[in-house]
Amino acid sequence: VPQYARPLAQLIESLERLPGIGLKSAQRLAFWLLQADDESVQALAAAIANVKRAIRDCSVCFNYTDEDLCPICADARRDHSQVCVVADARDLMALERSGEYRGVYHVLQGLLSPIEGVMPDNLRIAELLERVKKGGIAEVILATPFTVEGDATASYIADLLQPLGVRVTRIAGGLPVGGDLDYADQVTIARALEGRRRVGADASP
Numbered sequence: 123v124p125q126y127a128r129p130l131a132q133l134i135e136s137l138e139r140l141p142g143i144g145l146k147s148a149q150r151l152a153f154w155l156l157q158a159d160d161e162s163v164q165a166l167a168a169a170i171a172n173v174k175r176a177i178r179d180c181s182v183c184f185n186y187t188d189e190d191l192c193p194i195c196a197d198a199r200r201d202h203s204q205v206c207v208v209a210d211a212r213d214l215m216a217l218e219r220s221g222e223y224r225g226v227y228h229v230l231q232g233l234l235s236p237i238e239g240v241m242p243d244n245l246r247i248a249e250l251l252e253r254v255k256k257g258g259i260a261e262v263i264l265a266t267p268f269t270v271e272g273d274a275t276a277s278y279i280a281d282l283l284q285p286l287g288v289r290v291t292r293i294a295g296g297l298p299v300g301g302d303l304d305y306a307d308q309v310t311i312a313r314a315l316e317g318r319r320r321v322g323a324d325a326s327p
């Protein structure tokens with residue numbers, strides 16, 4: 123690593139920690155910032171500082187929001203009797219961008235992983251049960267990933283929901299990862315939702 127002035131070296135180091143950013147990209151970004159006008163750099167710095175302050179969890183579904191309710195929970199045109207359970211807000215965005223889903227969500231904020239120390243209490247599972255117990259929910263769609271952790275989390279939640287008498291289904295395939303969804307991803311999501319199957323004690327479709 124070349125000898126940079128300390129503030130510049132610190133900036134490069136910070137940028138390098140961002141996902142998908144290697145040393146070369148970090149250097150390019152740092153030099154761009156040095157040459158950019160003050161106003162743009164201040165605006166970027168303020169946006170970064172503000173996002174942690176202004177963004178919180180939706181009080182119902184735990185999606186990111188800057189108000190008490192996220193825009194989806196606040197939308198009366200959505201079907202509030204159908205709740206899709208996702209691992210994180212990225213999966214929620216994938217479903218939203220596909221335009222195939224009209225219900226609401228519940229964001230777990232992770233997946234069960236005893237190896238990494240993620241236990242049920244670390245996720246928003248208790249809050250999901252409370253939501254279902256309050257009534258008004260006809261179906262819970264488990265849309266966690268098709269991985270060991272995703273499957274384990276789905277079956278753990280399904281077992282807890284069973285006694286509550288709500289219809290529990292599992293999507294038919296994994297969700298595409300990443301923000302840029304193309305048409306193929308949209309088809310994948312549509313099929314995963316359409317092909318969802320009932321899980322639990324009486325597993326009739």
Ligand SMILES: [Zn+2]
Binds near residue numbers: 181182185192
């Ligand atoms: Zn919400």
